[in-house]
Amino acid sequence: MNDLLEQLITPIIITAIVSGLYRYFQKKKEEYQKYVYENKQNDFQKLENFSNELIEGGEANPELKTILFKISQRINPYGREIKTFGKYQWIKDDGHIWNQLNQIEGKINSQEITIDDLKELAYRIQISKRILDVRLEQAVSPISPSKIWFYFLQYLTLVFQLFLLFSLYTIGFKSSEINESSIHLAFALWLSLMIFLIFLIPELIINESDDSKFEIFIIVYTMVFALVDAFTTYYLWNNLSSAIIVFVIILFFMITLTFLKSIIFGDSEIGKISTIYIEEYRELQESKSNKKRFKDYFRKYKFFFNKEK
Known part of the structure; x- marks a missing residue:
């Protein structure tokens, strides 16, 4: 029994077990991420359409508030709670988009909205899509x-x-x-x-x-x-x-x-x-x-x- 334990406790065996567990959980993580990212890609396709509607309609678009609400339904809801996350998590959860949305809504109420505000929102949506695309790229860097x-x-x-x-x-x-x-x-x-x-x-x-x-x-x-x-x-x-x-x-x-x-x-x-x-x-x-x-x-x-x- 003791000889068996000595064989099992060797660094090579321990390293093999740790490596095996790491590969298993890494594979599960990659499968989950792929599932999440593929679903999120569908959201970004609709977000791009909403962004185009924003720019085409401009700040005088009567459907502006409706489009902004639709955008808010397609981005990560956790990013709205900006004070509960660090910078890294804030970006991952679309906090930079939420912040721009909040600013636009405030400017709409005060009638200070400009086309540049809408362009900035569209730009931030493209940034989040770019992050997603990079993670889905198959080519090994x-x-x-x-x-x-x-x-x-x-x-x-x-x-x-x-x-x-x-x-x-x-x-x-x-x-x-x-x-x-x-x-x-x-x-x-x-x-x-x-x-x-x-x-x-x-x-x-x-x-x-x-x-x-x-x-x-x-x-x-x-x-x-x-x-x-x-x-x-x-x-x-x-x-x-x-x-x-x-x-x-x-x-x-x-x-x-x-x-x-x-x-x-x-x-x-x-x-x-x-x-x-x-x-x-x-x-x-x-x-x-x-x-x-x-x-x-x-x-x-x-x-x-x-x-x-």
């Missing part, structure tokens, strides 16, 4: 160096966590003391949590909220990640120098992963859209969110490197 390094470091960090888990198991298996086993279990639980953070922390930077507490959350969890690995290394091999080296390397890996994810996101279609409407979104939030978030500094570095090229 070239892999950028940022993506290669991102996935390489992410995989390397994951393998190291599995190695620490395997080391805890092998050392803990030989220990017969209850206290020792309890400590091993505690470290194993922490490391299991860290595995999720490998995938979670880089994603948090692109779903970033405009709450300053969210920045602290990301920074603290990045530090905790490196500390857990460092303490585990020290506990396993009782070597302070190794623990410090592990702390520095893992912290560097997590910061680099976050930085690379920001570059990848900034180069994507939705990342470019988020950049266009970032100030508009902030104006819709509370005053405390008007200051720049640290994701903006990542974007500045990306633009600097691109400019140098």
Whole structure:
């Protein structure tokens, strides 16, 4: 029985199981997304017709309010609650379209509506359609160096966590003391949590909220990640120098992963859209969110490197 457990707990077997589960859920996700996007394409076909009616009829169109209502029925209803989402989610949920709709309705009531307002609405609808088209494109885009390094470091960090888990198991298996086993279990639980953070922390930077507490959350969890690995290394091999080296390397890996994810996101279609409407979104939030978030500094570095090229 013990020999069987030792074979099952090897890093290769664990990696294979994790990879298999990831492929399964990824396939399910892609099937669901394809279903959703195909349905949404039908909505955008009608939205394009409504946009054409807006421009052709102009601001004096007697059916203007009716057309605007029809548009509101074809876009994501969650985007209307603009204060409950971060910039990324706001764009995904058509918040930039909702904002323009609200402005147009206000201008209609005050009789300040112009053809430019309607053209801007049509333009924003086309932006959302473009985002959808990009996701449905079948051609495989070239892999950028940022993506290669991102996935390489992410995989390397994951393998190291599995190695620490395997080391805890092998050392803990030989220990017969209850206290020792309890400590091993505690470290194993922490490391299991860290595995999720490998995938979670880089994603948090692109779903970033405009709450300053969210920045602290990301920074603290990045530090905790490196500390857990460092303490585990020290506990396993009782070597302070190794623990410090592990702390520095893992912290560097997590910061680099976050930085690379920001570059990848900034180069994507939705990342470019988020950049266009970032100030508009902030104006819709509370005053405390008007200051720049640290994701903006990542974007500045990306633009600097691109400019140098």
